[in-house]
Amino acid sequence: MSELLNTINEPAQIRKLRRSELERLANELRAFVLDSVARTGGHLSSNLGTVELTIALHYVFNTPYDRIVWDVGHQSYPHKILTGRREAMSTLRQLNGLSGFPCRTESEYDAFGTAHSSTSISAALGMARASQLKGEKRFSIAVIGDGAMTAGMAFEAMNNAGIYDDLPLIVILNDNEMSISPPVGALNRYLARLISGRFYAAAKKGVGQILSIAPPVLKFLRRMEGHAKGILVPATLFEEFGFNYIGPIDGHDLKSLIPTLHNLKELKGPQFLHVVTKKGQGYSLAEADPVLYHGPGKFNPAEGIQCVPAVRKTYTQVFGEWLCDVAEQDERVIGITPAMREGSGLIEFEQRFPNRYYDVGIAEQHAVTFAGGLAVEGLKPVVAIYSTFVQRAYDQLIHDIALQNLPVLFAIDRAGLVGADGATHAGAYDIAFLRCIPNMTVMAASDENECRQMLYTALQQSGPTAVRYPRGAGPGVATQKQMKALPLGKGEMRRKSTQPAGQRIAILAFGSMVAPSLAAAETLNASVANMRFIKPLDEALVHQLAQTHDALVTVEEGCVMGGAGSACIESLLAAGIHCPVLQLGLPDNFIAQGDPARLLANCGLDSAGIAQAIRQRFLAHATENLGAPSAPELIIEKTQESIVL
Template structure:
């Protein structure tokens, strides 16, 4: 018998199947996910958990006319397979291949581009309001996880939707898990609602026992109605104006279809609470959903095997520094917006539980919470991805910088992030932080500098960001103490003639390769703000040409800061700014992307020689063309 999945090229093919065949199709779909993600890497356990829900949604709703908005997008691989992209799944997250997230330009079935959490309800409500305004019968559905529901934006949208009278369906995919273990009062509240599942199982057993005793059975039915009213009509979602349904089994595809068919016909704001298991169908992922949240390539029969590397990642360097600094200073407190594992804070959370705060997916709250701690004399360290600090920009300006509070921001994933693509790239932080008064920006070139500059930042009495990339550095040995580097001071690491390369961050090592060919001076700037003006003046006065090099956007970045400083010093220099252009980067292998954007040693040299064609000639013969 032919596999069902081979004949599914679009949801219209899926809707021709009998409901009874969906269970078998879910098995095939899960096998396909295991096969492809193990070869490409990517978000794994979250996708396995939503197979039945994805099938049921496309079976009941008339997609793409009806809009499905997937929050974050960690769970959309099954959606991609069912919407005509099955044959391309081998290109997932590869350069030129499928994105790991929903992307409007990739498919008409991707109704809204997502990757940062908690945007789905707002977007789906906007679509529902548009349908109402234009008289369309189109449906709008938001699928959001319990982790994403911890963010304030989700509640803002729920608050608005509940009084909108729009036909919008919000589906809560409750797997008791985000990337890190869930936290907060909401998680406890959902756990209480989950008890309704146990009530339902008990009802089945009790009904069988009581049917032979009519008076008792009548009493039980009365109690059942009261209990259902208590569970379903007194939820926070009902209070917000939604009609609540659930909790229901998210792996019972038949039950999901029945529930969704009823909700398809319902009017007004609807809320469906679905309970799933992250990693469903792959035992190793069910047992350890954190490890299998976003693994690299692995052998499905063996599972994920820890990579053996002699190099520490920048994230590990931060984690070690955090523990060492906390052991020395009892004022240090650490904050993460639901990224304990990703930010290297597991050991800290175990060693210093009273000084560890996971605030959930709530970046705005994390930053202002840190500001409150700093007001009381503590020394907060906020560990946050560069791309996620964007979500708390107002708080960074208004609550931290304006009050000049000594908060350290450890910005992980600065620069390119590779396979996660433009939604997660940390290209903009230099530009958007350095324009804020009182803020400083440190750009370590390697692992040891990362440790030293974290100490430098911690020693300041004003807010400082320390930005560092994903993955390992060049393998520099770490110093054991917490000695800081001088604040705002650069270092000349190579002396050449005529041409000087001013490096901000880990591209320093690529610059040194170029410098040998071009006999260039290399300066490790270390700080994008404040600039070392004395060193900059000396270099500008003794060199004909300056190149600035950064793994951030050229527009408004460190190179722009150099130009501004030179103008203020009334120094007229020829300056080439090298970094990322005014465009979003693609997803793919970081090494290939750096080649594509001309930020490897070869690309940097070509860029310099193209800008100044005579630069490779001996210094005495150089002329500007």
């Protein structure tokens, strides 16, 4: 039953409740979160842990006038439910449905979009300063996880915020002792000492004895509970940044949270509240295994997640097995992840090679330059990273790796569309932003075995390399145990057209687009090249196909602008070869969440869409339109999806 929850359509209605009703609301909200995520899939453990904190924030602060920034959005489902989106939760992470993260276009209560972590303090600081400049009296609250606090950007923002004595900024550290993977680093040890250190425990016990014989003092300090606890803790790192540190307090205790938040509103300057929560709170299975229940698919809450063996290997599994195999052969191989041990397939590697495994926390910039330092000393670092997170370390990739031509291998997972996580996590741009960097070698795997062989090929190079592969399972090609380096910069023909002159089409397919291109080619009797390398591009193959076919089609699961197709056109232009070219890939807009296959079809990147685009562009007027203009005349006609030479 969710009788009380069903009456809440906006936070103003929460503020009208009696405090005695808030515990009941929390119970109903937690049950709703569990039931909702079990039906749709999504992030569960972290959201079960923020129920009371969410209620307390909306109860104390005047939202949406007061701004709340959730960092990262894994913990924002209770917030969505309480801000008018309860009924829409059935569409969570689906096409045309609710985003799995805060989204400014979705609700006025989503003050800032957050799906990459550690941005909340910077954004809330900007909002707080803006309110002061505009003469408005509003609070800006950043709710940041302990995992997100490991990123340098969070400390950059705190360093900036601490100089303003009257800043209406509140940072709430939601300390649930982990991000996605278990916590790492010195900051985690520091937070653990704050919570469990002997000084704090002894002081708390001593003050408790004093208060037990002084009821009036007890009553007073209970109203000031958050601040009183802060007094017990030694000078903290956060206070050195200019924040008034309060905590740690129980993030599931509304009787502590609400008066503490009220007290914070009365204090001047930047405030830092440390709350301790438990991932999976209230659902025993998620409490016992918060990693498993971090982002589950649909499941029965009564039974829990049932692990069914996958029919086909995922590319992530292929990478994890390969890394263990090469580490067994070469003790110089090092595995690095920015807080994505599970997502990047490094669990077995950590277990087998603990001294060569480095989880650096949510610190992509550091991960890349750290890898550069290892490479300088003759080791072979492999950075396992999602495509969308490579973007966060672009400067380091250029200046610290490529400029020095260091042999660092980037295993780029989630290349292309990722489905339910939407635009913020899509790997749409890595081809375009990697291929323009000198010294880089960039490959795209078309199947599981090719992925394994490409990774091995990359490891043999003397400069920086990247191997991109998509999320999920491949086409089902068995991986060969033996590893053999592929010829550098060479593609392969997978199908040859038998069409007569005037109707010969060659499809230049990259990575995950080889399979649908082959299917499309069967219906069109077209040639298909598995290009394999984006850089160095197999220019000889591109030129040969342009000279023996009447038109070329490039297909990639990446942005068309500046992508692999653009590389092919650049090569043809440089060689003075005239041939019509159709570029197929991701359009120039952000693609929201949805079923991956449906999203690809919407972009025209399934076999039917590829075939249809080719028919519309070329075959409807086959002989008439395929002829190239005679030299030296050169006509360039640009449309949204094609460039005609």
